[in-house]
Amino acid sequence: MKSILFVVDLGHFKAYSIERTELGTPRVELIESYDTLDAHGKFSEKLSDKAGRFGMGGERSTLKGYGEAHNLETENRKRLLKSVADEIMRLVQSEDCGRWYLAAPKKINSRLVEMIDEETRRTLRKNIPADLTKADKSELLERLGI
Structure with a gap:
């Protein structure tokens, strides 16, 4: 089953696709990334x-x-925050993923989750209140426990 990991703060947005290979190891692929100039x-x-x-x-x-x-x-x-929440909802729907993960700084994390609609929020598997926008893929997987 396909999963998406969102690693965000107010200035950065990264979405990773997480799929299992035939050997059962996780394969992480960046599917979308951008910086928001308004936040800088x-x-x-x-x-x-x-x-x-x-x-x-x-x-x-x-x-x-x-x-x-x-x-x-x-x-x-x-x-x-509204822009980030809208983008998360759009990608969860368009990528047809069964579950998703979120890593956002503690300062904005709970407010961001509140802005996401109930249907999308139900498929959230793990929420990490930390800024991981500069973390590499292996650290992200470690933090998710995958």
């Missing part, structure tokens, strides 16, 4: 450094607000 860098580098010039009401008022986006970082994090 500082917001100060992505946004203009000039203050906005939005009026605070009233005519001819000299008071001008900055129009700051106070929740920008939180919203970006939610958007990235």
Whole structure:
């Protein structure tokens, strides 16, 4: 039976296909990998450094607000998590796998699992709350206990 291992954080996404060979040993093959540019860098580098010039009401008022986006970082994090969850659901469905595994940093792990639909979540076999995006295939198999 085909399995998929997802190794993710907010900036990296890797999906591996895990199949057993005729000898019973696991064969791990990278099926999808990408980096999310929105997760890298500082917001100060992505946004203009000039203050906005939005009026605070009233005519001819000299008071001008900055129009700051106070929740920008939180919203970006939610958007990235949703994107990762959607990609996991898409691949689990399109690859027709019977089970899948997840390795995501502890900081985002539970929130990510919550965003995955119930049907897909039922086939999750093991959830590893660790950042393994830089781990090699043998370490991944060891952490999964395969």
